[in-house]
Amino acid sequence: MNENELLERRRRALAPGYELFYREPVHLVRGEGVFVWDHAGRRYLDCYNNVPSVGHCHPRVVEAIATQAALLNTHTRYLHETVVQLSERLATKLSNGLGTCWFVCSGTEANDLATQIARSVTGHHGMLVSEYAYHGNSDLVLKLSTDSYPADRRPDWLGVVEPPNTYRGPFRLGEEDLGARYAESVSRAIEGLAERGHAPAAMLVDTSWDANGVLIPPHDYLVRSAAIVRAAGGLVIADEVQAGYCRLGDTWWGHDRYGLVPDIVTLGKPMGAGHPVAAVVTTPEIAAAFSEHSDYFNTFGGNPVSAAAALCVIDVIDDEGLLENAHQVGGHLAAGLAELARNHEIIGNVQGSGLFWGLDLVGDRSSRRPIAREDTKRLVSRLRDEGILTGVTGRHGNVLKIRPPLPFGRDHADHALEVLDRCLREFSETAVS
Amino acid sequence: MNENELLERRRRALAPGYELFYREPVHLVRGEGVFVWDHAGRRYLDCYNNVPSVGHCHPRVVEAIATQAALLNTHTRYLHETVVQLSERLATKLSNGLGTCWFVCSGTEANDLATQIARSVTGHHGMLVSEYAYHGNSDLVLKLSTDSYPADRRPDWLGVVEPPNTYRGPFRLGEEDLGARYAESVSRAIEGLAERGHAPAAMLVDTSWDANGVLIPPHDYLVRSAAIVRAAGGLVIADEVQAGYCRLGDTWWGHDRYGLVPDIVTLGKPMGAGHPVAAVVTTPEIAAAFSEHSDYFNTFGGNPVSAAAALCVIDVIDDEGLLENAHQVGGHLAAGLAELARNHEIIGNVQGSGLFWGLDLVGDRSSRRPIAREDTKRLVSRLRDEGILTGVTGRHGNVLKIRPPLPFGRDHADHALEVLDRCLREFSETAVS
Numbered sequence: 004m005n006e007n008e009l010l011e012r013r014r015r016a017l018a019p020g021y022e023l024f025y026r027e028p029v030h031l032v033r034g035e036g037v038f039v040w041d042h043a044g045r046r047y048l049d050c051y052n053n054v055p056s057v058g059h060c061h062p063r064v065v066e067a068i069a070t071q072a073a074l075l076n077t078h079t080r081y082l083h084e085t086v087v088q089l090s091e092r093l094a095t096k097l098s099n100g101l102g103t104c105w106f107v108c109s110g111t112e113a114n115d116l117a118t119q120i121a122r123s124v125t126g127h128h129g130m131l132v133s134e135y136a137y138h139g140n141s142d143l144v145l146k147l148s149t150d151s152y153p154a155d156r157r158p159d160w161l162g163v164v165e166p167p168n169t170y171r172g173p174f175r176l177g178e179e180d181l182g183a184r185y186a187e188s189v190s191r192a193i194e195g196l197a198e199r200g201h202a203p204a205a206m207l208v209d210t211s212w213d214a215n216g217v218l219i220p221p222h223d224y225l226v227r228s229a230a231i232v233r234a235a236g237g238l239v240i241a242d243e244v245q246a247g248y249c250r251l252g253d254t255w256w257g258h259d260r261y262g263l264v265p266d267i268v269t270l271g272k273p274m275g276a277g278h279p280v281a282a283v284v285t286t287p288e289i290a291a292a293f294s295e296h297s298d299y300f301n302t303f304g305g306n307p308v309s310a311a312a313a314l315c316v317i318d319v320i321d322d323e324g325l326l327e328n329a330h331q332v333g334g335h336l337a338a339g340l341a342e343l344a345r346n347h348e349i350i351g352n353v354q355g356s357g358l359f360w361g362l363d364l365v366g367d368r369s370s371r372r373p374i375a376r377e378d379t380k381r382l383v384s385r386l387r388d389e390g391i392l393t394g395v396t397g398r399h400g401n402v403l404k405i406r407p408p409l410p411f412g413r414d415h416a417d418h419a420l421e422v423l424d425r426c427l428r429e430f431s432e433t434a435v436s
Numbered sequence: 437m438n439e440n441e442l443l444e445r446r447r448r449a450l451a452p453g454y455e456l457f458y459r460e461p462v463h464l465v466r467g468e469g470v471f472v473w474d475h476a477g478r479r480y481l482d483c484y485n486n487v488p489s490v491g492h493c494h495p496r497v498v499e500a501i502a503t504q505a506a507l508l509n510t511h512t513r514y515l516h517e518t519v520v521q522l523s524e525r526l527a528t529k530l531s532n533g534l535g536t537c538w539f540v541c542s543g544t545e546a547n548d549l550a551t552q553i554a555r556s557v558t559g560h561h562g563m564l565v566s567e568y569a570y571h572g573n574s575d576l577v578l579k580l581s582t583d584s585y586p587a588d589r590r591p592d593w594l595g596v597v598e599p600p601n602t603y604r605g606p607f608r609l610g611e612e613d614l615g616a617r618y619a620e621s622v623s624r625a626i627e628g629l630a631e632r633g634h635a636p637a638a639m640l641v642d643t644s645w646d647a648n649g650v651l652i653p654p655h656d657y658l659v660r661s662a663a664i665v666r667a668a669g670g671l672v673i674a675d676e677v678q679a680g681y682c683r684l685g686d687t688w689w690g691h692d693r694y695g696l697v698p699d700i701v702t703l704g705k706p707m708g709a710g711h712p713v714a715a716v717v718t719t720p721e722i723a724a725a726f727s728e729h730s731d732y733f734n735t736f737g738g739n740p741v742s743a744a745a746a747l748c749v750i751d752v753i754d755d756e757g758l759l760e761n762a763h764q765v766g767g768h769l770a771a772g773l774a775e776l777a778r779n780h781e782i783i784g785n786v787q788g789s790g791l792f793w794g795l796d797l798v799g800d801r802s803s804r805r806p807i808a809r810e811d812t813k814r815l816v817s818r819l820r821d822e823g824i825l826t827g828v829t830g831r832h833g834n835v836l837k838i839r840p841p842l843p844f845g846r847d848h849a850d851h852a853l854e855v856l857d858r859c860l861r862e863f864s865e866t867a868v869s
Binding site: 006009010012013015016017018019020021022023024028030031033034039052059060062064065069073075076078079081083084086087090091094102103104105107111116118119140141143145271279280287290293294297298299300301302303304305306308309 | 446448450451452456457472485488493497507508511512513514516519524535536538543573575576705711712713718723724726732733735736738741742
């Protein structure tokens with residue numbers, strides 16, 4: 004296969020919006036655990052992909068999919084046990100009565116449905132989201148994705164909240180009452196909605212603030228914010244598409260890490276380890292209230308194969324101790340990244356937890372001036388040349404994103420840290436403007 | 437497994453809106469070809485499910501999924517050949533430059549994106565759909581699904597068109613100029629939009645009018661309607677989730693059957709034979725225009741496994757001659773259903789084509805009074821007791837829906853017709869009010 008020929012065929016066959024990572028795209032053909040291989044046989048350590056949550060091509064997940072696909076694949080209008088088991092298992096991972104499920108195909112569908120539910124049960128139309136958040140791209144959810152379109156085109160029912168970025172935001176580490184001060188932004192957003200004639204149906208929050216560069220909020224921020232939203236009659240939706248499934252290393256879900264009890268939880272990417280499956284989970288009361296007016300049905304959602312894949316992912320996480328692994332290796336990574344930050348002026352801040360990290364890269368530490376997006380991309384390309392897959396995130400495109408599959412081990416971390424150290428040294432010598 | 441116990445667990449685990457078919461639900465555990473088996477080992481002839489398009493658990497599709505799932509499953513940000521091959525193959529099945537693809541996870545996502553595209557490239561906001569249509573259930577697409585909510589809650593940008601029901605609608609078989617007269621309803625809907633300050637971005641049309649009971653429109657209706665929409669600056673979106681993939685027996689797509697050249701085509705249910713994959717296909721020009729303002733990306737859409745499944749489905753349809761089969765068996769079914777209609781007064785009309793049929797059931801042929809929805813359900817339950825799976829559709833819930841997997845053969849058709857004959861006789865004797 005000639006690469007240029009394939010690229011040309013792709014250019015003709017897919018819409019122009021189909022962007023590839025890297026100027027010289029990676030042509031992957033095989034994956035196993037935390038490694039992927041390109042068409043030339045070159046191996047890469049995957050420090051980027053959370054969708055293959057339990058590792059690329061986990062044999063148990065592959066087997067679960069293959070076995071069920073050979074047996075039966077229909078939909079939830081017929082009785083089938085696996086989708087019930089999946090819902091029951093998810094309930095054991097969630098607390099406070101969160102255990103009534105709808106299964107869908109993508110995080111987008113989950114956030115779209117969650118918003119419909121919140122609006123239906125509260126009777127309110129307003130929605131609160133963070134500045135520069137990403138939640139998906141249906142017509143509705145795209146409007147909730149403040150990173151995806153110009154601020155002057157926001158609908159009047161959208162209230163936008165300051166994300167709790169304690170390195171780069173208006174209130175910073177070292178100052179007092181950070182949680183309360185960031186939560187005040189929620190109050191202001193609700194006031195803004197009221198001025199435009201809306202009350203909040205819900206606050207939708209990615210509990211890892213991925214698009215903002217992976218944030219660790221003040222410990223009391225989410226609980227305070229939730230109280231404010233609820234006082235205004237709104238619900239709290241935790242978008243766990245990024246932070247969920249043990250990503251942050253301490254808890255199964257981002258919201259648990261901060262003591263938040265959401266009304267609705269949305270799940271996606273890691274849930275099927277690559278198989279298209281996602282979910283909305285809520286309380287029996289909210290589910291009942293919504294179901295009075297809706298018999299939402301998703302043809303593929305929760306079908307026997309999707310349910311088998313998602314159930315197997317939970318089993319593998321439990322059986323292989325992947326939460327504990329994310330915790331242990333996360334601590335190791337935290338120490339290693341802190342060490343890197345001591346040696347590299349370009350690292351303005353190390354933010355994250357478990358197996359989800361952002362390195363906020365700066366041209367100058369005192370002003371915290373972000374490096375240019377193109378420079379971050381250059382670093383990510385350099386790392387790829389060294390066999391390490393990472394990504395770019397953050398409002399300024401200056402955050403290096405590290406988000407490997409959950410079986411990522413200490414030795415993988417050490418290797419990644421070593422390569423990163425080398426590339427950052429080289430990068431600083433040649434590039435920082 | 438105690439059935440009642442599983443039902444009770446399901447009731448607790450899934451949202452109350454999760455309806456099951458039949459008062460005594462069917463608990464399926466296995467499928468093969470056009471047959472499914474329940475937990476008690478009972479076999480059913482599947483005359484209902486179009487999602488397992490090439491037959492339940494087709495070994496080639498299972499193998500394609502299992503093989504690719506074991507090899508690599510990532511996303512379209514890395515270069516991969518299969519998604520390109522899939523797009524190229526789809527283009528060979530479509531005409532007139534329709535060949536630029538976006539891959540998504542569900543028909544809902546496809547129709548949501550298609551509407552976003554139409555609005556973006558036309559600069560118009562209005563949408564035209566049929567009365568009592570179903571297109572999906574994202575926040576946007578639910579509004580386009582006129583069968584799903586009360587008419588007084590329709591947004592002002594929605595123009596609703598009379599479906600071309602030549603048995604039950606305002607203009608009926610035997611009258612003249614049916615195509616033109618139904619198409620006039622499109623003009624009126626556009627005028628209505630204009631009065632409310634909107635121009636049409638697109639007309640979205642299910643080319644089988646499934647929710648309306650499976651309609652065969654006047655031959656020139658779609659071409660005439662499309663011309664009217666285009667004259668008003670709108671595009672035409674063919675929703676091929678139901679009619680596509682050879683369902684109607686004459687052509688791969690519903691729109692081809694009527695000589696319509698759509699601007700955008702949406703695909704879904706049958707595309708992956710159960711695997712969650714769907715698509716939007718348009719011309720290079722429209723794709724380019726939309727991509728100027730959007731870099732739409734769908735995490736699971738077109739991933740290597742989804743692409744392998746969808747590619748295999750096309751291969752199987754071609755290799756097994758399933759279009760020809762749908763044509764042949766469709767003709768056989770048409771004759772058999774016409775014969776049934778001669779013998780059963782309750783059959784007001786036989787409508788459909790290929791392997792997609794609706795029997796419009798009436799209490800009285802002269803008034804065409806539809807039988808009650810509960811009576812249709814009772815017939816469907818009776819058929820299920822006889823080992824035949826069918827469904828209910830239509831605005832009045834009086835249409836018996838027959839829509840088997842594509843490998844449905846003559847002998848399957850004969851068996852279904854025989855059971856149907858028996859059940860209809862029994863039904864007429866006991867029930868018609």
